[in-house]
Amino acid sequence: MAFEKRHPHHPEKHSPFVHPPVHQKTPTPWEGRKPEPPQAAPIPETPTKSEESPGLLSSLWSGAKNLGQKAYHGLTSWNFEGRDARNGPALPEETIKQDPAWRQMGAAETIYHDNHHGTPERKYVKENPNSFLGLGGQEAVFDGDTGQTMERGPYQATYNYVNPAKGGIKDLSLEGIGRNLGHFALDVVPYWFGGTVRGDEGTTFGQRVLGPEKYEKASDAWQGAKGFVSDKASAAGKKLSAGWDTVSGWFGGKDEEQQRTEQQAE
């Protein structure tokens, strides 16, 4: 993968995506609908019925909403809090470098942890023999510019419930296929839909699927294509317009002077 088109490092800006501020962020499909912020309402002179005692339906709806939120949190905790707990505390890179059990991953395997600023980030993976069937593994990600552990956020290390096959995507052994499929289903797809961190991802599905670099290239290509089509359409429109004027002239269309005369008469 080429890294020549990278942005210089901006310490204050950690993402190549246009991150909306956290309080304005668009909810991801897994986050559900958040309650509307309270709005200032004029104080009524006499108490309304709903203030005196909430209606039965209102109470039921509120209870159902709370239950739904709790259920949603419980159902997705394996993907957020569960991964954090299993990954354990972040180790310094110097410690990881000295341990042969950690494998440094290649460029393609690091794109979802790469902030696309400065030097590429470095990602390490380690097998966890004590995980379910020994399939899982810890991750560590380090900022390419500072060498520090990637801070909590979209690019932080995430525990793998199934580590990908050591032999890559072309590992066609039974274990290799199982590992790649398992990693895709349990680690990659949940990231595409839910992001890395609950509530502060700030990225879209497309950005997460393509990764920062590919997403930017795709956006550039899309803008270029849109501009090209727009220019062509405009040129075609002008030609059509000119052609129409000519044709209407042949069939006795009104010339400008005639139109002006008619407007004055009106």
Added chain:
Amino acid sequence: MSTIRSGLSRWVVSVLALCGCNLSDETVYLHTPTEEVHDGLSLSKSQLAPFRVDDVVATVVVRSRHSNNQNVFFVWIAPYATSKKKVSVRQAVLQSAGGAVRHSFPKELSAVTDRDEGKGRWSASLLLGEIPEAEMPKLVSGGVAQLSFEWKVGDEGTFQPLRMDISPKKITRWATH
């Protein structure tokens, strides 16, 4: 039913296409006969006999690392045993098949197999040294790089020579998370 199937196949094709956008090739360096020991291969397998002394199996690990702002390869000897044992290594040399490129690691190193690998297996790691990234292709230019060293198990054991052939393997990586 056919609508679901066509939708599913479209989705699968899209996913494969997206994965295809994010592939990269990488070369790893392995000692094939002992590589599966790291994945849980039984230490009593007959194929490991040439690399076993006193129930300890010697394996080699070559891993890419970032050191002093450049990529290098760290070379370890990783002994595996079913109990905690002291292993010593000395006079290690990594050279190309013809001997044209040569890296020596003369320092004697010792470690105890005290890292729990699960399933009653214990391991240790002895870091021989690092090889610049650009040197590895030269070392395996003849097909393999030869790692030779002397090793012994326990304090009373005698050093025995061992040679391991390290070969390159090209791997296609995909966008994992």
